[in-house]
Amino acid sequence: xxxxxxxxxxxxxxxxxxxxxxxxxxxxxxxxxxxxxxxxxxxxxxxxxxxxxxxxxxxxxxxxxxxxxxxxxxxxxxxxxxxxxxxxxxxxxxxxxxxxxxxxxxxxxxxxxxxxxxxxxxxxxxxxxxxxxxxxxxxxxxxxxxxxxxxxxxxxxxxxxxxxxxxxxxxxxxxxxxxxxxx
Numbered sequence: 001x002x003x004x005x006x007x008x009x010x011x012x013x014x015x016x017x018x019x020x021x022x023x024x025x026x027x028x029x030x031x032x033x034x035x036x037x038x039x040x041x042x043x044x045x046x047x048x049x050x051x052x053x054x055x056x057x058x059x060x061x062x063x064x065x066x067x068x069x070x071x072x073x074x075x076x077x078x079x080x081x082x083x084x085x086x087x088x089x090x091x092x093x094x095x096x097x098x099x100x101x102x103x104x105x106x107x108x109x110x111x112x113x114x115x116x117x118x119x120x121x122x123x124x125x126x127x128x129x130x131x132x133x134x135x136x137x138x139x140x141x142x143x144x145x146x147x148x149x150x151x152x153x154x155x156x157x158x159x160x161x162x163x164x165x166x167x168x169x170x171x172x173x174x175x176x177x178x179x180x181x182x183x
Contacts (some may be wrong), residue, residue, distance in 0.1 A: 007144045008133070015078050019149070021180040022054055022055055022056040022057075022079075023052065023053070023054045023055075023181045023182065024052070024053045024054075024057075024141050024178030024179060024180060024181055025050075025051070025052050025065045025178060025179060025181035026049070026050065026051045026052075026053075026143075026155070026177055026178045026179070027050050027180075028047050028048070028049070028177075029047070029049030029050065029062065029064075029174060029175070029176035030045065030047045030049070030065070030173075030174070030175040030176070031045070031046050031049045031062075031125070031172065031173070031174050032044065032045040032046075032061045032067075032068075032172070033048065033058075033170045033171060033172045033173070034170065034171045034173075034174050035100055035144075035166055035167040035169075035170045035171075037166055038079050040057045042045050042076060042166065042167075042170075043071075043072070044067065044071045044076075044080070044149040045070055046064060046065070046068040046069045046070065048064065048065050048068040049062055049063065049064040049162050049176070050062070050063050051063070051143075051176050051178070052063075052181065053141060053143070053178050055104075055105040055106065055141075057103070058098050059096075059097075059098060059099075059113040060095070060096075060097050060098070060099060061091075061094075061095065061096050061097075061115070062093075062095040062113055062164075063092055063094050064092060064093045064094075065082050065091060065092055066081070066090065066091060066092060066121075067087050067091065068091055069106070076147075082157055084157070084158070085121075085122055085156065086122065087156040089123070090121075090122050091162060092120075092122045092153070092156045093120065093121045093136065094119070094120045094126065095117055095118070095120075095121070096117050096118055097115045097116055097117015097118065097128070098115065098116055098117060099113050099114070099115050099134075100114040100115065100116055101113055101114065101143055102114065105134060105135075105141075107149075108137060108138060109134050109135075109136055110133060110134070110135045111133065111134045111135075111137075112129070112131070112132075112133055113132055113133070114129060114130070114131050114132075115130055115132065115145070116128075119149075119158070120151070121149065121154040122154045122155055122156050123155070124153070124154040124155050126153055126154070128147070129149070130145050130146075130147035130160040131145065132144055132145030132174070133145075139179070139180075140155055140177055140178055140179050140180075141177075141178040142175075142178070143174065143175070143178065144173075144174070144175055145173070145174045146171065146172065146173045146174075147170055147171075148169050148170065148172065149169065149170050149172055150168060150169050151166075151168055151169070151170065152183065153166060
């Protein structure tokens with residue numbers, strides 16, 4: 001009996017390692033933003049965000065191709081890409097940060113988290129903190145967050161002609177489903 005048990009130890013170690021996945025990836029994160037203004041609300045969405053989450057190091061990374069945001073009106077999309085975000089010059093928005101708090105995130109459950117890091121938009125990098133929820137399941141982790149971005153903080157200029165059409169602060173929402181990724 002003892003001999004059989006010792007032969008099974010390496011197998012048990014392999015199975016435990018597979019269960020204790022540390023790095024998760026998402027290649028279709030949904031990022032949306034909404035801007036309310038007196039003349040017209042502006043909202044856009046993309047599902048082209050990529051992200052990695054390492055629950056051991058607590059590192060979180062997002063990269064969004066800015067020109068993939070879809071608007072209800074094509075003219076808004078055109079102005080967004082050419083005039084405001086200048087996506088040919090600044091093609092990506094990125095976030096690099098760390099999850100805050102002491103929860104281990106290795107057991108199934110829902111965790112309220114805060115993430116602190118640096119957000120880069122329009123070539124400008126600034127410190128950013130956002131709250132969110134991580135739901136740890138047996139086969140994935142779901143992340144949901146909402147925060148605000150002040151356009152002036154990222155040198156996004158609003159022409160005087162349309163200043164009433166665009167809010168100075170936009171609401172951003174993120175939804176990502178992470179699957180186990182390469183270690």
